[in-house]
Amino acid sequence: MYWLDWLDWMYFFKWYFILIQIVLIFITAIMFSSENLAKEIRGKKILLVTAHPDDEVMFFTPFLNYFRGENITLLCLSNGNSAGLGKIREKELEKAAKMFDIKGLEIIDKENLQDGMDKNWQTNEIITTVMKVVESFQPNAIITFDIAGVSRHPNHVAIRRAIAFLKTKHSKVVKDVGFWELESTGLIRKYIGFADVLFSSRSQYAVLSPSPILAWKAMSTHHSQFVWYRKLFVVFSRYIYMNTFRKF
Ligand SMILES: *[C@@H]1O[C@H](CO)[C@@H](O)[C@H](O)[C@H]1NC(C)=O
Numbered sequence: 001m002y003w004l005d006w007l008d009w010m011y012f013f014k015w016y017f018i019l020i021q022i023v024l025i026f027i028t029a030i031m032f033s034s035e036n037l038a039k040e041i042r043g044k045k046i047l048l049v050t051a052h053p054d055d056e057v058m059f060f061t062p063f064l065n066y067f068r069g070e071n072i073t074l075l076c077l078s079n080g081n082s083a084g085l086g087k088i089r090e091k092e093l094e095k096a097a098k099m100f101d102i103k104g105l106e107i108i109d110k111e112n113l114q115d116g117m118d119k120n121w122q123t124n125e126i127i128t129t130v131m132k133v134v135e136s137f138q139p140n141a142i143i144t145f146d147i148a149g150v151s152r153h154p155n156h157v158a159i160r161r162a163i164a165f166l167k168t169k170h171s172k173v174v175k176d177v178g179f180w181e182l183e184s185t186g187l188i189r190k191y192i193g194f195a196d197v198l199f200s201s202r203s204q205y206a207v208l209s210p211s212p213i214l215a216w217k218a219m220s221t222h223h224s225q226f227v228w229y230r231k232l233f234v235v236f237s238r239y240i241y242m243n244t245f246r247k248f
């Protein structure tokens with residue numbers, strides 16, 4: 001017994017192709033958003049500020065891939081020593097940075113900026129640390145988390161809060177610097193992978209990365225961290241496929 005005769009097949013294909021067309025429209029919209037962002041930061045000096053080794057892969061892979069070759073400095077405010085693996089994780093981060101052709105890498109290991117959900121990073125400590133790099137690298141753009149910090153990790157949140165203060169406190173020094181935050185999404189969008197193009201296409205500044213393979217490879221350099229739930233993250237999270245940004 002055949003469940004589908006050819007009319008059913010035609011019906012199926014019709015909807016299938018309509019769906020593909022809709023997805024293509026959303027992808028095109030995102031490509032325009034990438035151009036918006038590229039117009040503002042391409043050829044300039046970009047400072048990416050993260051909290052832990054592996055943040056750059058877990059959350060910023062589409063960005064780093066899209067702007068590969070640009071003059072990017074990654075400032076990672078801790079060496080991720082919460083389980084005593086700090087020295088190992090520094091080496092892992094160096095490898096990941098090389099994969100993305102990141103030009104400058106600064107890994108901070110300060111007593112007051114240690115990795116941990118229970119570690120309270122003081123705003124002034126972050127400002128001082130970031131300003132040191134700002135003064136030497138003189139970036140045109142600073143990219144970091146938003147106030148929800150993707151996962152609400154207190155260290156991520158503290159960075160965004162501090163950089164907003166930095167912006168007012170050192171307004172003269174950073175007057176020509178553009179500030180961008182990585183947009184955090186709700187739980188459902190966070191884990192629908194590439195399907196989030198449907199929502200991300202509304203963003204004014206977005207970048208796309210069509211395959212999780214690159215992030216998988218980059219996470220493999222963070223060997224000590226690449227446990228099963230981070231593997232699931234690399235396959236299912238929209239942050240592996242796309243980044244959307246807001247100015248702040
Ligand atoms: C990136 O910018 C820094 C700081 O101005 C500069 O010293 C360095 O040569 C630049 N690197 C590249 C690859 O353009």
Ligand SMILES: [Zn+2]
Pocket residue numbers: 051052055153156
């Ligand atoms: Zn982190």
